[in-house]
Amino acid sequence: MSAALQVEGLNRAFGALPVTRNVNLTLERGARCAVIGPNGAGKTTLVNLITGALTPHSGRVMLNGEDITTLSQADRARRGLARTFQINQLFRGLSVLENLCMTVGERDGHCNNLWRPSGSKRVVIDEALDHLESLRLTDDALKLVRELPYGRQRLVEIAIALAQKPRVLLLDEPAAGVPSSESHLILDVVAALDPDIAVLIIEHDMDVVFRFAKEIIVMVQGAVFTQGTPEEIMNNEQVRAVYLGQEGHHGGRRG
Amino acid sequence: MAVSDSVTTANRGQTRERAAEFILKRHRMRAAEALPWLVAIAAFFIVPDRMTFGSQVLVMVMFALSLDLILGYAGIVTLGHAAFFGIGAYTVGLAAARLQWSEPISGLFAAAIAAGIVGFLTGWLLLRYRGLTLLMLTLATAIMLQETGNLRSDISGGYDGLPGLTFKPLLGIFDYDLYGHTYYLYALATLAVVFYFVRRIVYSPFGQALTGIRENVRRMHAIGSPVHWRLVTVYTIAAAIAGIAGALFTQTNAYVTLTVFDFDNSAKVMVMLILGGTGRLYGAFVGAAVYMVLEDYFSKLSPAFWQFGIGLLLVLVVLFARRGVLGLFESFGEYLAERKK
Numbered sequence: 001m002s003a004a005l006q007v008e009g010l011n012r013a014f015g016a017l018p019v020t021r022n023v024n025l026t027l028e029r030g031a032r033c034a035v036i037g038p039n040g041a042g043k044t045t046l047v048n049l050i051t052g053a054l055t056p057h058s059g060r061v062m063l064n065g066e067d068i069t070t071l072s073q074a075d076r077a078r079r080g081l082a083r084t085f086q087i088n089q090l091f092r093g094l095s096v097l098e099n100l101c102m103t104v105g106e107r108d109g110h111c112n113n114l115w116r117p118s119g120s121k122r123v124v125i126d127e128a129l130d131h132l133e134s135l136r137l138t139d140d141a142l143k144l145v146r147e148l149p150y151g152r153q154r155l156v157e158i159a160i161a162l163a164q165k166p167r168v169l170l171l172d173e174p175a176a177g178v179p180s181s182e183s184h185l186i187l188d189v190v191a192a193l194d195p196d197i198a199v200l201i202i203e204h205d206m207d208v209v210f211r212f213a214k215e216i217i218v219m220v221q222g223a224v225f226t227q228g229t230p231e232e233i234m235n236n237e238q239v240r241a242v243y244l245g246q247e248g249h250h251g252g253r254r255g
Numbered sequence: 256m257a258v259s260d261s262v263t264t265a266n267r268g269q270t271r272e273r274a275a276e277f278i279l280k281r282h283r284m285r286a287a288e289a290l291p292w293l294v295a296i297a298a299f300f301i302v303p304d305r306m307t308f309g310s311q312v313l314v315m316v317m318f319a320l321s322l323d324l325i326l327g328y329a330g331i332v333t334l335g336h337a338a339f340f341g342i343g344a345y346t347v348g349l350a351a352a353r354l355q356w357s358e359p360i361s362g363l364f365a366a367a368i369a370a371g372i373v374g375f376l377t378g379w380l381l382l383r384y385r386g387l388t389l390l391m392l393t394l395a396t397a398i399m400l401q402e403t404g405n406l407r408s409d410i411s412g413g414y415d416g417l418p419g420l421t422f423k424p425l426l427g428i429f430d431y432d433l434y435g436h437t438y439y440l441y442a443l444a445t446l447a448v449v450f451y452f453v454r455r456i457v458y459s460p461f462g463q464a465l466t467g468i469r470e471n472v473r474r475m476h477a478i479g480s481p482v483h484w485r486l487v488t489v490y491t492i493a494a495a496i497a498g499i500a501g502a503l504f505t506q507t508n509a510y511v512t513l514t515v516f517d518f519d520n521s522a523k524v525m526v527m528l529i530l531g532g533t534g535r536l537y538g539a540f541v542g543a544a545v546y547m548v549l550e551d552y553f554s555k556l557s558p559a560f561w562q563f564g565i566g567l568l569l570v571l572v573v574l575f576a577r578r579g580v581l582g583l584f585e586s587f588g589e590y591l592a593e594r595k596k
Contacts (some may be wrong), residue, residue, distance in 0.1 A: 014578030051477065089477065091470035097274050102467045106480045111464040116487075117282035118460045125275045138267060141274035164478060 002065030004029045004198035005081075005168045010049055010059035019045045020056070021223040027168060027198040034209045035202045037219035038242075043202045044086055046219070047170050051083050052076045064167065078107070082166035084157045086173045086202075092146040096137060099145060100128035103163040125168055131163045135189060151182035158189055169193070171201040175208070187212075210234070218242075282458035291540045295443055299436075306433035310507040312547045313442040314500050317449055319527045319539035321496035323451060327527070327534030328462060329489050330469030331382070335393030337520035338377075338400050339494040341513075343501030345404070345411065346370070349513040353410065359422045359506050363445065366502035367495040373400075374494020375487065382486040385472075394518065401516035416512025420505065431509075436574045438507045445503060449496055456492065457536060465489055468533075498540040526565070530572055532579025541581050 001216040005027040012020040014089050019042045027033055035043050048054040061069050068076050091099050096152055104124050105111045112194055119125070132138050145153060154174065161169055174190055175183040187208055193199055203209050209216060210230045217227040218239055226236060298309055318340055325331040343366035345583070350356035350365060381392045404411040424430040429437045456462050464485055467475050475482050505511040514520070523546070531542020546565065553561035576583045 053473075053476070073476040074479045074481050077477060083477055085473070085477075089471050089474040091467055091474065093470050094466065095277075097278060098463070101278060102463055103478045105460045106464065106467075106475075106478050111460040111480065111485075114456050114461040116460070116461050117455075117458050118463050119279040119281050119458075121460075122275070124278070129271050129274060133267070133271075138270050141270070142277055160474070160478065180469050229487070 002062070003027060004031065004064060005050070005200070006060075006062040007046075007050060008060045008062070010046070010058050010061070012045060012049055012054060013057060019222045020049060021220075021221070023059070023219075023224055025224070025227075027200060029167075029197050029198055031198040031200070032212060032214045033200045033217065034196075034213035034215070035200060035217045035219060036204070036206075036209055037225070040221075041219040042222040043219055044172055045222075047083060047172050047200075047202065049185075050170060051081060077164060080165070080167035081170075082161040082164040082168070083170040084161050084172055084174055086176055088150075088153050088157050090153060090156055090160070092143045093144060095142050095144055096117060096132065096148070097125070097128055097141040099156055099160060100131050101125060101197055103160045104128050107164055128163065131159050133158045134162075151178040151185065153180050154186055156188065158186070162193075166197060168198045169200070171199065171203075173202050173204065175203070175205065258362070267352060282527065288537070292447070293536060297383070299439060299443075304434060306439040307507070307545075308551065310435050310439045310442045310503075312544055313439070314444050314504045314507065314541050315502040315524070315527060315543040315547060317442075317446050317503065318497055318524050319531070319543045320446075320450065320453055320536075321493045321500065322524050322528050323458070323533060323539050324465075324489055324493045324537065325498070326528060327396045327538065328457060329465040329486060331486060331490065332386070332390055334518065334525070335397035335522050336493075336497060336524055337516055337518070338393075339374055339399035339497035340501035340504070340524075341397070341400060341404075341516040342370040342373055342494075343367070343498030344505040344511045344515045345501075346498065347422075347502040348417045348420060349410070351420045351422060352412075357420075357422045359425055360420070362506065363499050363502050366498040368498075370498025370501070371491050371495035374498075375491040378487045378490035378494070382483060392523070393404060397516050397518065397521060401513055403501040404513045404516065411513065414513050416510055416514075418510045420509045420511070422506055422509070435507065442503050442507060445499065449499060453496070454536060456489075461485070461488075466534075509589060526569055528579075530569065530579055532581035534577075535581055535585075538579050538581045542579065544564050545580060 003026045007023060007025045010020055011018070022045060035046065037043055045054065047058050052071060056069065060067055061075065063079055063081055068079065068081070073205040091102065101118070101124055104127050105118070110121060110124060113220065129138065129141065132141055135158065137152070137155055137159060138150060140148060145156060148156070154177070158174060171190065175186045178186060190201065192214060201212060213230060215227065216230055216233045218225040220242055225242065226239060228236070295313070299306065314382065322336050325333065346366040346369045350362060356362070375395050381389060384392060405413055406443035422431065425437060425441055431437060464475070464480055467480065468482055468485060472482060501515060527542040527546045528539060530544070530545055531540065532538030540545060549568065550561060553564040572579060578585065
């Protein structure tokens with residue numbers, strides 16, 4: 001069986017600056033993979049290349065064995081590739097429930113209908129509410145997204161991605177911008193994700209990375225520096241020097 | 256423990272039901288929606304000698320309504336919407352003057368199809384762009400159409416236009432009358448039909464997707480929405496409706512000149528919509544009516560200086576009532592509801 005997501009020899013430059021250099025990675029079904037690396041290592045660019053928000057200059061992206069390199073973002077999404085954004089991308093002027101109904105509606109092709117009232121499909125509303133309930137957002141269903149605290153908005157961001165029923169999910173710093181008192185809510189959700197979904201997470205918090213990931217990819221200056229299991233990465237001298245080493249200088253806060 | 260559990264379950268069920276109700280009932284007609292129609296019918300009896308003016312108001316309401324679909328709902332900013340109004344106006348004008356095709360209702364269909372085709376083609380090309388680029392490209396489209404008409408003034412009549420057009424009696428029975436009574440009712444009936452279509456679209460899942468594109472286009476791409484096709488579809492529909500408005504304009508005035516393509520016309524309809532309130536269906540009614548009545552009143556008051564009044568009103572609206580005149584009423588309604596609590 002082919003991998004859920006496979007990236008081969010991906011390259012991309014902004015002008016003269018190479019931001020993605022010959023990146024290869026494979027996510028098997030149910031994978032839990034973290035991408036770490038210093039700021040500017042090209043982690044978000046990698047997500048944008050995989051989802052089609054950016055076009056690679058060379059290389060291939062395969063989803064469940066199908067070459068999706070030339071497909072649009074929307075076509076990739078409809079094939080089961082979902083993402084969250086580092087900075088929330090939500091329908092801020094709409095209610096939380098409408099955000100979810102929109103997602104379910106686009107996923108199942110209801111939004112091609114110009115005539116039927118959008119409220120007439122009870123199944124869509126019920127499913128949207130189910131997604132909200134699983135993230136304990138039911139009480140906020142009728143609130144406008146922009147009225148929610150940032151941490152709750154972050155949960156809506158994840159709820160939308162899950163409502164797409166993805167086979168591959170890319171999480172770009174899901175807890176970014178969330179006060180640490182609330183970040184456990186988001187991390188609990190991430191930890192409880194359907195084991196069938198292949199998940200790639202970009203994260204700065206090493207506690208999260210080592211708790212969540214079964215495999216870690218370290219990126220430096222647009223290229224894969226090294227990859228391996230959490231133990232291998234933790235014990236890798238070069239990684240400690242390049243990346244984790246910075247923490248050592250701060251007096252070993254991790255004990 | 257078991258008791259409190261069942262209580263929370265019941266509460267959750269209630270919360271769910273309330274949330275679902277909101278979406279389920281959103282598209283239902285509200286009593287207040289009868290108001291603009293009652294006003295339009297009342298006007299027919301109260302000021303029967305102003306029905307020619309009344310028809311112009313209805314034409315502009317329809318034009319503004321078509322703009323609301325793309326600007327208010329989908330968030331497409333255009334300065335060339337007069338292009339489609341003009342195509343509709345010239346479709347029936349040329350058909351009557353050059354082809355002796357002067358049956359009014361089939362003329363509306365022809366205008367809708369002609370404007371819709373141009374809307375589809377230009378939309379397919381232009382809607383890949385956004386913001387300033389789109390603004391300039393739509394503006395250029397209208398100017399190019401106008402200049403094409405000017406180039407072939409042997410056909411279009413140029414800036415002298417096609418005067419003295421005659422149209423067949425409506426449905427073969429009701430003839431044009433000096434006070435424009437027939438055409439007022441004709442325009443009102445056409446507006447009602449068009450409005451019904453627009454209302455269906457706005458409350459459909461497709462209409463929701465348009466709102467999504469307006470609110471956050473990146474998110475729409477990410478959830479798999481074919482954004483470009485959604486935009487092309489609504490642009491085509493809006494163009495067709497603008498074409499019908501243009502056709503009504505020609506039919507009620509019995510003349511048409513190339514000024515229908517003017518930048519002025521594109522700008523005016525946008526000002527009307529912003530005055531009334533974008534993305535709220537009835538904003539087109541309020542905006543077009545307020546604009547036209549004030550224009551009529553100010554221009555009598557001071558023929559040289561009337562635009563100052565409109566300009567001042569626009570400044571006040573965009574500074575202090577961002578959601579338009581209609582939004583002002585909504586805020587007032589919400590305020591009253593708050594006080595009741």
